[in-house]
Amino acid sequence: MAEYSEGSSDDEYETMTTGQLLAKLEEAWVNEKFSPELLYHKTEIIDCIEEQFEQAESSIGRAPKGDFVSSIHKFEIERIKFVLCSYLRTRLQKIEKHVVHILECEAALGSGSESRLSGEELEYAKEFVDNMDTHLNSLVLQHMPANFQKMDRKKAVVRPNLDSYVFVKAVEPVNGVAVDPEEDGADRDSVDLSPGNQYILRYRPVSSLVHSGAVKLI
Known part of the structure; x- marks a missing residue:
């Protein structure tokens, strides 16, 4: 084997x-x-x-x-x-859906930080956004009124919805996962995750747990 x-x-x-x-x-x-x-x-x-x-x-x-x-x-x-x-x-x-956001995150990586993209994916992302800009400038924006021909890319960025709900299955015991990460104070609701059990939670508070392998999505 x-x-x-x-x-x-x-x-x-x-x-x-x-x-x-x-x-x-x-x-x-x-x-x-x-x-x-x-x-x-x-x-x-x-x-x-x-x-x-x-x-x-x-x-x-x-x-x-x-x-x-x-x-x-x-x-x-x-x-x-x-x-x-x-x-x-x-x-x-x-x-393709979040290309501008992803490249922004890549550009903000510090020295020694791990990229989420493979080398081939990074090259593809850069080529995709270049082609997208070329298409917009040559085929779309030039036919718009003058005051619409300049596009603020930052305002048009599509970002992933980290507050969407996901099904998770705990692999390891995890205590004190915030149910509502936007709520401040000691009284905010939290849940303890037990191995083998399944939960419906917002993605944001379990994002790091997915990366570490403490939970997996189902």
């Missing part, structure tokens, strides 16, 4: 089986589907899965024609490819 090593901290590594790796991909896919914001790109997992694809397809290519085990493996590869493609497609849709 193939293994995947994930750095947990410094020189410590947690060994994951192929099944655990695929479970991580499916979890990332579901989180991305239901999160209103763009999450961090799972570069290490995707790189490992693509390497597994190459090894599996090479093995299938050497198998006798009509081999039953190879047919099962081929079916499994197609299923994994579907999840991977859906994950990447969901991210691209979010990038």
Whole structure:
């Protein structure tokens, strides 16, 4: 069985089986589907899965024609490819929808801060916004009245709705999650999350918990 090593901290590594790796991909896919914001790109997992694809397809290519085990493996590869493609497609849709906001966040990152985008996604986002500006300037704004030909991009930015409600399932115990993060004071409502239980909460107060893996979206 193939293994995947994930750095947990410094020189410590947690060994994951192929099944655990695929479970991580499916979890990332579901989180991305239901999160209103763009999450961090799972570069290490995707790189490992693509390497597994190459090894599996090479093995299938050497198998006798009509081999039953190879047919099962081929079916499994197609299923994994579907999840991977859906994950990447969901991210691209979010990038296109919130591209200006995402690039603003990228520009504000400090030295050593982690980007949410892969290198390819960042290049795509920059090209997409350039093409969008070109389209607006050459095909739309020039046909508008003079006082409408200048657009304030900051006022037109589409941002993710972090106050939308999501279904979450606790993976770890978490105490004191604010039900209404906008309410100040010691009397504001909060809830304790127990592992295995499901909740309906605003996304904003659980955003960091999704990133850390303490909860997952469902």
